[in-house]
Amino acid sequence: MxxxxxxxxxxxxxxxxxxxxxxxxxxxxxxxxxxxxxxxxxxxxxxxxxxxxxxxxxxxxxxxxxxxxxxxxxxxxxxxxxxxxxxxxxxxxxxxxxxxxxxxxxxxxxxxxxxxxxxxxxxxxxxxxxxxxxxxxxxxxxxxxxxxxxxxxxxxxxxxxxxxxxxxxxxxxxxxxxxxxxxxxxxINERDFEIIPPRLDSVDFMYVGMLRDLKGPDVFIEAFAKTERILGRPLSALVIGDGPDRDKYLAMIVESGLNRRISMLPAMRVKEAFTMSQILVVPSRAEAMPYIVLEGLAAGKTIVACRVGGIPEALGKTSAALVEPGNSDDLARVMAEALTTPNWHHTVMPARGAIELAFxxxxxxxxxxxxxxxxxxxxxxxxxxxx
Structure with missing residues (x-):
């Protein structure tokens, strides 16, 4: 060589x-x-x-x-x-x-x-x-x-x-x-394997990524509203990122009457974004092997994601955190479980050591x-x- x-x-x-x-x-x-x-x-x-x-x-x-x-x-x-x-x-x-x-x-x-x-x-x-x-x-x-x-x-x-x-x-x-x-x-790097706890003013859910339909922000917004109905109380969320469909998602939030409970922020360093919620939602319609999932697991985040691309290879192919892509009802169901079920994170998320070894x-x-x-x-x- x-x-x-x-x-x-x-x-x-x-x-x-x-x-x-x-x-x-x-x-x-x-x-x-x-x-x-x-x-x-x-x-x-x-x-x-x-x-x-x-x-x-x-x-x-x-x-x-x-x-x-x-x-x-x-x-x-x-x-x-x-x-x-x-x-x-x-x-x-x-x-x-x-x-x-x-x-x-x-x-x-x-x-x-x-x-x-x-x-x-x-x-x-x-x-x-x-x-x-x-x-x-x-x-x-x-x-x-x-x-x-x-x-x-x-x-x-x-x-x-x-x-x-x-x-x-x-x-x-x-x-x-x-x-x-x-x-x-x-x-991902060794420096990514640092637990990032949420701030005291953190929201219930966050989406972090490109603002385009392939990544499913619209599915996230729909699922958020359905999660509120499942739990019978108002919740809070952040959509963090930039992209060609940003204005469309903002209009969707306003038209759904969710603008006081879902906020939008521009793209930022992922470690800063991870301070804003414990639960990261990845609602993609298609993926290969998204870094946001690996980074979230390394930072100790709870992840709810669609069963697309290589995500099951990271979360586990039979993981309870995986939902049907494009299905906001299924996504809302698991979002509600992740937020309210005791020890859901420790029961469902893969060990960080296994992620560090494989990725x-x-x-x-x-x-x-x-x-x-x-x-x-x-x-x-x-x-x-x-x-």
Missing amino acids: TKKPLRILHCFRSPVGGIFRHVRDLVEEHSKAGHEIGIICDSSTGGEHEDLLFEDIKPYLSLGLIRIPIQRSISLSDARVLRNTFRQIKALKPDVLHGHGAKGGVIARLAGTALRIGGNRVARLYTAHGGSLHYSRSSLSGQLVLRAERFQERLTDTLLFICEYEEITYNKKIGKPRIATRLIYNG SASHMAQQVMTAYSELVERLQPHRFPDT
């Missing part, structure tokens, strides 16, 4: 949520190990919170931070993005291009393939993080996206899956991979580096001994 420091570029679209957390952890761990790291991502998403997170990792980005406008949907502007990013990628002379999410995967794999054609032996890796796998095979758009993923296997050296669910879904929707794959769980950021980074190094070594030209 090669021992020389590697030049690694991570490509992804939105610097928000789980992908950004995943990349930040890899950047920090690999930079501390002596490798040179850079990031290419979208400049039109994220806000003050994400700017602070970039400031945290800038000391580790020896290859720099490149931010350009990258739209979520497929558009004619993608050709310009690919042209511009290729020039910058080529100038940085990477050993490894790692694409995250659908758009990041396209950039990394197309640029890496162009470099390979030009004689540069760059390794091309891709992690979906859900992304394209959320599409349905029954829709035209889904068929196009999933077929594009199948085609791009030809431009990929290794697929990395962040949970068993993602690997199973890829096989089901796209087909058995024709290239090398690795299952490497998302991981370690340092172990994740080591496994990813092994994938990088083995690919780079394999791509090196063979040298024959002098005769």
Whole structure:
């Protein structure tokens, strides 16, 4: 296995949520190990919170931070993005291009393939993080996206899956991979394993995450109202985050007459958010392996979540904390139980020690580096001994 420091570029679209957390952890761990790291991502998403997170990792980005406008949907502007990013990628002379999410995967794999054609032996890796796998095979758009993923296997050296669910879904929707794959769980740092008790003025429930329908804030709001009816008394909640559907959820809260009991706050550092309630609700309609669940468990939070993605792999596949996705009645039932049943947390939540063992950021980074190094070594030209 090669021992020389590697030049690694991570490509992804939105610097928000789980992908950004995943990349930040890899950047920090690999930079501390002596490798040179850079990031290419979208400049039109994220806000003050994400700017602070970039400031945290800038000391580790020896290859720099490149931010350009990258739209979520497929558009004619993608050709310009690919042209511009290729020039910058080529100038940085990477050993490894790692694409995250659908758009990041396209950039990394197309640029890496162009470099390979030009004689540069760059390794091309891709992690979906859900992304394209959320599409349905029954829709035209889904068929196009999933077929594009199948085609791009030809431009990929290794697929990395962040949970068993993602690997199973890829096989089901796209087909058995024709290239090398690795299952490497998302991981969190030792500093995340600190119990964060709720403040004296904490609310009953909180939602923390992106404000878009895929993540289910609307299901949370509906379930909150039904939980009040189940318990026969008013409750309190917070919706914390930013996203494209924020105004829609605010209007939903007001129209439901809940604006005095559900408040909305912008995205903030997760440890600050965790002081505001003991019960974290994750009402997603689809996920891969969400960091918010791992972070919540590490902080000692009580979690109620939908049975989607890799969440059952963290909470336990038969956990009483899991509910049917999109079902606000089922969610309300478990929210009421979590709030009022004595010792519900200790009975239902997995042991923090087991989470620390299974979902370690340092172990994740080591496994990813092994994938990088083995690919780079394999791509090196063979040298024959002098005769």
